[in-house]
Amino acid sequence: MVVLAAGGAASAFLVNRGDTSQAADQTAAAVPVNTAEVTQQTLKDTESADGELGFGTTSAAVNRAAGTITGVPDSGQEFRRGHTVYSVDNKPTTLMYGTLPAYRRLSDGSEGTDVLQLEQNLSAMGYTGFTVDDEFTEATAEAVQEWQEDLGQDETGAVELGSVLFAPGHIRVESVEAQEGAPIGPNQNVLTYTGTTKAVTVQLDAADQRLAKPNAKVDVTLPDGATVPGRVEKVSTVIIPAESPDNDPETKVEVIVAIDNQKAVAAWSLASVDVTFTASERKNVLTVPVAALVALREGGFGVEVSDGTASRYVPVKTGLFAGGQVEISGAGIKPGTEVGIPK
Template structure:
């Protein structure tokens, strides 16, 4: 005699899918795979690529912002416009009519550079001097008399005192050319040390997504994603940066939120050139299994002796076959087991 024994809910990885699983038949029938009556509802085992995907809201812009902070007290005498793009050698802002110049480099400016200084920041400075056409020194990590002479020449061209010393606050190192996102300081206003002057971004459009901490599995560096644009088109993207951010509480009775901030680069910049800012959908692939055997999640049954199985039928009789489950996604589940192959017919429990 056959009967329904139990019902259980199985959640797929990441909660992408769920199914009610039932154990049918007595123990001896399930264990010995004895013939069963033919199921009314059936499905075919299919071979396909199974993807565990999640879609989240994103914001198209220019990626993460960085603050340019003043290092010396003085009066603001020049600031750029929001949206303005700046390149190597351009003035980012001026204090007391002395320019703070944009140079390229990954290491932020953090100290005074002078004869005898050594380090990565010296190498960055010399690389920039060479790129701007100054010569007579060796490009390495040592600040020598020859470096100082090149700096003096550069200072003369800028209309500055020719000290041969690069004071802290006279340059801003950024990875490449920048776009001014917003300006906090006003021309003519006094500004103390360590006060923000402006925020800047890169000049390449990117998508920013803030994921819940529970979805951190989606944020794999260099992983491919799909970006849905406002015009309904999609474009390929790649996870460029992953960081943790704390969102302050909106009120005293609420707790701060921890978010996973993901920056997605878009290789086809022409596809996103129409928008400086826009809402997007970003589809992440948490895991992927290629060319695996799958059935609808609803085809799984829980065997009394443990584990899962499917009811295999040839149209005349049926029997329960134990299977091993893999990835759950899009209402399908990866399975493997003896006699299971593409085209096999399985029952769908009512």
Template sequence: MTGAIRRSRLRAAVIGGVVLLVAAVGVTAAVGFGGGADPAEAGNAPPATATVTRQTLADAETADGELGYGPTRTATAKLGGTVTALPATGSTVQRGRALYSVDNQEVVLLYGGLPAYRTLAPGVEGADVAQFERNLKALGYTGFTVDDEYTGSTADAVRDWQEDLGLAETGRVEPGRIVYADRKVRVESHQVDVGDLTQPGKAVLAYTGTSRLVTVELDVDDQRLAKRDAKVSVKLPDGRAVAGTVSTIETVIQAGAAGANGQSGEAETKIEVTVAVADPKALAGFDQASVDVVFTAAERRDVLTVPVSALLALAEGGYGVQVADGEASRVVAVTTGLFADGRVEVTGADITEGTTVVVPT
């Protein structure tokens, strides 16, 4: 995915509004607020008008997204040896099952957000112990208390687990024997082949989640769009739009492309946003596909709005609109709010729904 954000209608409206404001100041005398100009001198063309409208105003921005299974993660080996088994690409691996095997011994998938980073043995305490014990209990092993202490009782349960896996019954859990993921995973690709030698730090396979998701990469400048649980609209390749919700937000650092001298360029920081769609069945028939994701950056409900081009820059500062009252007109100062879709939120004395305002041309 490119991650490039198309220019928002808000920005276009604001830029257009500034240009029109300048033009409006130039035609002040011609449209006659206070100048008394003869319409005949303006080609007998009456000034254009618009109506103050009450509506919901939304500042929406569209980003490029990728339909798939969410962010891709890499499982790296923590043991040296020969890769003897790999799950098929596209297959699903759940808790307690082998993610791959080294020297014909399983490396098991467990659930959790904290990576395995040290050997667990009697006397060790910490959050990683509690995470492992929760998994051990979920797999049906008993006789220990799920807490942050790795006791002799935990070691006894681990020996039972190791026996079932065909591993040496040490009662200790080495970090190279387990891999943690948030939930069951889908194998995306292999980084090695069965029979290859591996060593600590070498990538073995890539995996994703199992739910169909949309992933969007935003520039840091557009971070304001990334709000957890925010509602978005996903436009599919066939033109349909489905509702979605921002589920996860992560900051990722992408390595720069290698230059002619072989050195990597400057790293780039991106905001990776994952969107879950409300109706997964709507995604049937699509595998990997590009989609448009419409974020609503701001919204104002039930507000009075006028075209941006109706705003006038006042000499004393701020903005006003020219209110048409029969053949006469007067300038009314207004306070502006949200700009979107070529309109702007306004409040001010004598500004009500249905009021007619002049739109300078």
């Protein structure tokens, strides 16, 4: 089975041939000199875009309390759950997993999704004796005290705002913005981070958003020419600031492409790649070259069917155009049917 990629010339060709008029089922004057066979294959309407291979979306670790930076990591350093990412006033900020950012102090009596997220992490780190739910109880406080003791901190049983950094998973430090020994206030960035898994970032024009379908499969062409499969993991709208006061900001569609085969991209920390998106696909359809289509006098399109001794024009319905081919269907049209290619 052949798989074909899209070509932008298909519709333009039809417009240029719109003055060709023949009656349906009319016998042609002669057997066509140039012919092609109807084939059954898969058509893919694809478009390619430039992408950047890296570690995906960058996030910021924001300080929550005034103090002095007493510990920062190095760029490129990786952290897992339970690791200290940085310290303020010699108090560690610990990485835990979750999608909800820390936004308040948690203590006995607190309730909510953030409590559940905290308790899930405490349990995963080996602390026991409490029920993993959305209620911060005395048993939760005892587990927090054990955790604080292991960190060498005061055993208060409460989780202060700023003592935990929640991230979806393992993180890699992208850049460090705070300097050890320097004062820092609330809402100042300490560092930026990414995930530890390689991913591709693509910025599409807003008009091309149709290409970015969540979980859609894509092909990623690497700098060495090799192609690896990818999957659209995240789609978001971003605003690109104007380069000058005379220009307007641009709206882009940012696409994060996940790559399951991490070994295939291990050789590159950062690289430009090509990403091929499939806008639409038609499997096991009958196709002919776009050049085989003729405009019929009574409307619509047809093809000149030849049996080697005579030919006639047969109306057809058209479907997907891709790679110079067009999907067709019509009476008597089947794989192997000979059709004429007009000069």
